[in-house]
Amino acid sequence: MRSAILPCLLLGLSSGFLSGQSLERHLxxxxxxxxxxxxxxxxxxxxxxxxxxxxxxxxxxxxxxxxxxxxxxxxFEQPPWSYEIELYPNPVQEVLILRKTDTQLLTIRVFDVLGQLILEDHWPGDTRRLDVHSWQAGIYLLTLKDEAGAFASYRFLKP
Incomplete structure (x- = not known):
């Protein structure tokens, strides 16, 4: 009996000092x-x-x-977004107004909460009006992208 206890005791104590190993694959x-x-x-x-x-x-x-x-x-290193954008009123009932500080051409995309594309257009000037009165109530995501690939996104609510 004593001979069985000693190996079990040694095994139990030594297991605290053992650690697993990590093997790399070689080809x-x-x-x-x-x-x-x-x-x-x-x-x-x-x-x-x-x-x-x-x-x-x-x-x-x-x-x-x-x-x-x-x-x-x-x-992909994202080009920096360098435009100041105003989007109002938010929430919007009839017309969403977008303003920016310059006239750089931007691509506008609006998605609904399900990710469906609602609107895609270009914005060449400094002010843009989006008529949303016929859109369903919900949360929308407006994304803006310039010709260099820089982009920004904004949320707005149509009650």
Whole structure:
């Protein structure tokens, strides 16, 4: 009995000092490369078509092409929004008035709360009036975008 208690006690005490390990996947291929930039990374390899995939817990062995996790993240640097926009009255019953500080051409899009496009038009001047009296009551999202790709969005309410 005593001989069984000692190994159990040692095992219990030593388990507090053990920690898990993290294993990276490695690829053995006749050719390939890896490239990393500030915004993205790319790995590629050459080999045979994938014919077998073996799994054992967290381990994975793939015969053939590299079977990585295809995670693509596009990074787009948003141009700065440099326009001062006034939108009133909010809530609006009849006509929504938009004013800006210059005459830069902007694209106007208005979406309803379901994401459906209600209006798409261009705004070349400094003042624009949107007739909303026939629109259904609800919350709307107005987006403005310039030719460089900078954009801003505004919410307004039609009771």
């Amino acid at each position: 053995l291929a006749p050719g390939g490369n890896y490239y990393q930039d500030l915004n993205w990374s790319m790995e590629w390899s050459v080999g045979e078509p994938a014919v077998q995939d073996w799994h054992a817990g967290d381990l994975r062995l793939t015969e053939g092409f590299q079977q990585g996790n295809a995670l693509v993240t596009a990074v």
